[in-house]
Amino acid sequence: MKLLDGKVALVTGGGRGIGRGIALSLAANGAKVVINDLGAGLAGDGTDAGPAQETQAAIEALGGKAVINGSSVADHAAAQGMVEQAVDTFGRLDIVVHAAGVLRDRMIFNMTEEEWDVVVAVHLKGLFNVLRPATALMRQQKGGRIISLASGSAYGDAGQPNYSAAKAGIIGLSYSTANAMAKYGVTSNVVLPTGTTRMIDSKPESRKIFEETGKWPSEHARGTPKDPDNVAPLVSFLASDRAANVNGQVFHSYGFGYTLIEPPRTLARLEGDHAWTAESLADAFDTYMEPDMKPRPAMPFGRDVDNLGDDDWHAIGEGRRYWVRKEESR
């Protein structure tokens, strides 16, 4: 008996990169898969049936079952069609993974309205578009798993205002869905993935690697900690019955490991028995709150774990180890 036997999954962006690895892993673990992929260019331009067909062939080569949906997740009616296709073809829908994505990087002071709209439409509205019909179905089914790919950029990548906002929005929508759907046995979790895909090849420093080695970083990554397929085992676990009690969580997938990210928590407070003036608040702020302020949000998750010493880890067998912040240790 495989982990996902009898389950049906929809994977948006399942044709390439991280989504492809997830679609394959879900199928390898027994799920039937609807592969949604527009075959778009990195900036969201054009269409190509090739990537989804290649994923489908790879799933069939494993002995799995998959069908293709080639429409855009940014299209509300088309997203409803994806859910209907899962039900019409395989009889139900248990798992939704939203991995479709595009990039239009630009500084906030130069960004065009179109660059903003395209990125928010695919990532954030795209998630709403699939969740609206999928949650209605899962509520009736009394069960389901939603896994949304956000990004460390949600915490404020300076060169990606549209993408950062969309990804932070995905985290908010996932928390809201987790709270709304818990009583129906549906979980909603976020993965901040990493993996050297064409998204990483598009960075200026990647061209230098291509010029020096004749291969793009994505080609060097296979089988290494940078392989985008390293994200898939976490997603397949979250999609399974074994993860029934994992809800409203955010994970960072990095290298051959997975980090649990702490939700925001209250840190300090100033309070009076009557209203403040701006000036009295300024005085109190300087003395009491300013020293407790944290640095601006950043994307330290990978760096944090890279900087741990060998002594910080507990061996858990089979070449694996575990670390937890000291104040949390049991």
Ligand SMILES: NC(=O)c1ccc[n+]([C@@H]2O[C@H](COP(=O)([O-])OP(=O)(O)OC[C@H]3O[C@@H](n4cnc5c(N)ncnc54)[C@H](O)[C@@H]3O)[C@@H](O)[C@H]2O)c1
């Ligand atoms: N690669 C990374 O390191 C990284 C880091 C953080 C977050 N992410 C996120 O992970 C997800 C996958 O990224 P990737 O690196 O595999 O990218 P990728 O470009 O390799 O794959 C994205 C896929 O989405 C598809 N797509 C684009 N627009 C679509 C639309 N409107 N409808 C349906 N499909 C569409 C593309 O055709 C493509 O196959 C994205 O959400 C991305 O933002 C990736």
